[in-house]
Amino acid sequence: MKIKTVDFINEEMILIDQRKLPVEKVFFKTKNYKEGIFAISDMIVRGAPAIGIVGAYTVYLAAKEFENIDKNDFFYKMNLACKEISKARPTAVNLMWAVKEQKKIIKKYENQDISFICKKLLENANEIKKEDIKINKNIGNYGNELIDKNATILTHCNAGALATAGYGTAIGVIRSAHLSGKNIKVFADETRPRLQGARLTAFELVEEGIPATLISDSVAATLIRDKKIDLIVVGADRIASNGDTANKIGTYMLSEIAKKFEIPMYIAAPISTIDFDIKNGKEIIIEERDKSEITHIKGVQIAPKEIDVYNPAFDVTPAENITAIITEKGILYPPFEESISKLMKK
Numbered sequence: 001m002k003i004k005t006v007d008f009i010n011e012e013m014i015l016i017d018q019r020k021l022p023v024e025k026v027f028f029k030t031k032n033y034k035e036g037i038f039a040i041s042d043m044i045v046r047g048a049p050a051i052g053i054v055g056a057y058t059v060y061l062a063a064k065e066f067e068n069i070d071k072n073d074f075f076y077k078m079n080l081a082c083k084e085i086s087k088a089r090p091t092a093v094n095l096m097w098a099v100k101e102q103k104k105i106i107k108k109y110e111n112q113d114i115s116f117i118c119k120k121l122l123e124n125a126n127e128i129k130k131e132d133i134k135i136n137k138n139i140g141n142y143g144n145e146l147i148d149k150n151a152t153i154l155t156h157c158n159a160g161a162l163a164t165a166g167y168g169t170a171i172g173v174i175r176s177a178h179l180s181g182k183n184i185k186v187f188a189d190e191t192r193p194r195l196q197g198a199r200l201t202a203f204e205l206v207e208e209g210i211p212a213t214l215i216s217d218s219v220a221a222t223l224i225r226d227k228k229i230d231l232i233v234v235g236a237d238r239i240a241s242n243g244d245t246a247n248k249i250g251t252y253m254l255s256e257i258a259k260k261f262e263i264p265m266y267i268a269a270p271i272s273t274i275d276f277d278i279k280n281g282k283e284i285i286i287e288e289r290d291k292s293e294i295t296h297i298k299g300v301q302i303a304p305k306e307i308d309v310y311n312p313a314f315d316v317t318p319a320e321n322i323t324a325i326i327t328e329k330g331i332l333y334p335p336f337e338e339s340i341s342k343l344m345k346k
């Protein structure tokens, strides 16, 4: 994809403003860590790996802000800042993972001067970003093994280059299948309420020349029933150690329909999305977002302001509904507790 999700040039974090895509290509630039937090919480940048990378750069921006204070104050303020950054959005584990990786850097170099710590934080953030693209290409190549040459694929939300440092996870599988010469077709759910499918996945697939059809979320069941879909591949925001997977709201519903009509349901995600500290999906915090996302579209009111709204941004697909989890180290099959622990021993 031509546009970069996130870049860091001359001490400034540069993000394509995904709230405005595909109609406007506007960049959000900042050197301020509080603005980095805002960029994550207001979904200027979104997608589990992408918010992890932005979280890592935002830790660096905080360190630069505190670069000239007393060292003890520096560690104290950095601890508070890391807590704030980790809380910008609660569901995608990649954010907490990236902040923890940066905290390990601060600990490792705690006896060095603050400028040296800052330098190492920036290096680590750059490394996380660079590694992400490699990881996504590996996910794409493993996932491509599962795609028949004339497959029709359904995807939900955006797990593409715009949800990562580039290439994408679920869309990475689609990209790899397309680039390997397979005659694949894609149906993309628009994905209410933030319309990541209509605005971001459609944008990526059109730009890549991958044959794609945009549908409203409620069309998917009929296509699956009528055998128009060969498989579903989606991303993930947090995977429990038993394989239960949190992803964009609507994923669980798709998984039930896929199970009923016996089509494969694949999750494509980096290993950093697996949360080894939780046993099952019941422990995953599901972000609830503002009611205006449901009562308004692009600022235009479509429902009475007085109406109550329930707006969970994610749901949890139980492991028993998942055919396989495609990672950068290989494809995991049920029972996921076993396959995940075997993978980690590799």
Ligand SMILES: CSC[C@H]1O[C@H](OP(=O)(O)O)[C@H](O)[C@@H]1O
Pocket (backbone or CB within 6 Å): 046, 047, 048, 049, 156, 157, 158, 159, 160, 163, 164, 169, 170, 196, 234, 235, 236, 237, 247, 248, 249, 313
């Ligand atoms: C490659 S992870 C993408 C993942 O993140 C999306 O959520 P959001 O747009 O709210 O950050 C969605 O769950 C995607 O599957």
